[in-house]
Amino acid sequence: MTTRPLAVDADARDLAAAEHLVHRLDEVLGAVSECGAEPDVVQRSSWQGAAAKAYRASVERRQRRQGGRWAASGRRFRIPKRPLGAGQSEDAYVISTHVVREPTGRFVAVLNWPGGPAVEELTAILADQLPQAYVTPDSPAIDEAAARTAGRLARYPGRTAIETVTTVAAVEADSVVDAVEGLAGISLEPGDALDLTGFARPVWREGLCVLLVQRSATGLVPFEMRHQIPCCSDH
Template sequence: MTTAHHDVPGVRSVIGVDAGTASLREADHLIHQLLEGLGLPPGTIACTHLVRTDARSGVAVSFAVRGEEAAEEAWRRLTGPAGPVSGAVLGERAYGPEQAVRVAALAAAEHVRRSGGRAVVYPGVERLSGTVTVADLPALTAIEDVVVVGSPSPDRQGPDPATSVITRDHVRPEWRDGRLTLALVPAAAGALAPFEVPNPTPCCADHV
């Protein structure tokens, strides 16, 4: 399913962060910590990125922040004496040791290109609790495409818009080919559910 979906208007600045997190659970927790600690505004899109370099395997995070002033304030807090990260990048600016900066830059580049990244926080995510419909996903949130794993849709129409989606209060779309795309799988009684189950990140159940 695809739509001419709205996005939150305004230019976004992308900040990449490496704090040495090793798992999705840790990275999800870090995202919620930083959203609060950096005072990031509504409409921020925060993603996790699996990274593998010669010296580091784990998960980095990125934040697409609306408004230059908000991004500058977040950068000031992030790179201050009490900054909670090992490495960070914003545009051409870098903070931290070379290896951490490299990882942060990889995450930021994926988000800028919208070629990768698993969205943890995005416009409308707070509306995805309990059971919704396929039609609700693009109507209420920044999700643009919906696909069912194992059921290709050449016409990009996707599943029936009226189909129920059991969110399990854990909906993590990913950037694919420039669009925020949610993968679903069949669930009980003809319903669908997000491909990713909440088990990897139980610590963040209260955040979403």
């Protein structure tokens, strides 16, 4: 399983580019999750997509190193199941985006997937599927994510459960969000309704995961909203 976070740097210069990178990571990791979610014995013919093929190749290499044997037919092989967590497969990993200023200002994504493939395998898969990105286990963005001092969370456990019309109490109970805070001195009660439909991006701050909300004409909504980011408006 993945034991270290990975930084994925695709030279994203704005939030739209950062969100696009997150969507691309979803595509690649989703294919890997499908591999892990299938029964232990999987037909080769059922796999499609370059990401799945890359993952399959990495599993085969590991099996060979461990002395594993394939069925004589050459058409079936074993893949260990891996837990995907609650909800969508995207709930199984955390992706946060961080501002890195050297050598140029840009957003770097940090991926933390405790139930994913070994870090070497995942690095190889990401490098193969995202050739425009630099994938590394060594980045100031990783240090920032580990300290939970800054960064916005784009994927996190419970995200798919709370991205709907919900309440302050439900957000804090059903996801990794530690606290919902109102901007401009807005006072919140546990039962206050929040419209987080399709988009909620909490941030790391002083060791906590905090979701910032504001008042709109229709009620309480996230401080960062989907329609503000062109990429997200198209997904």
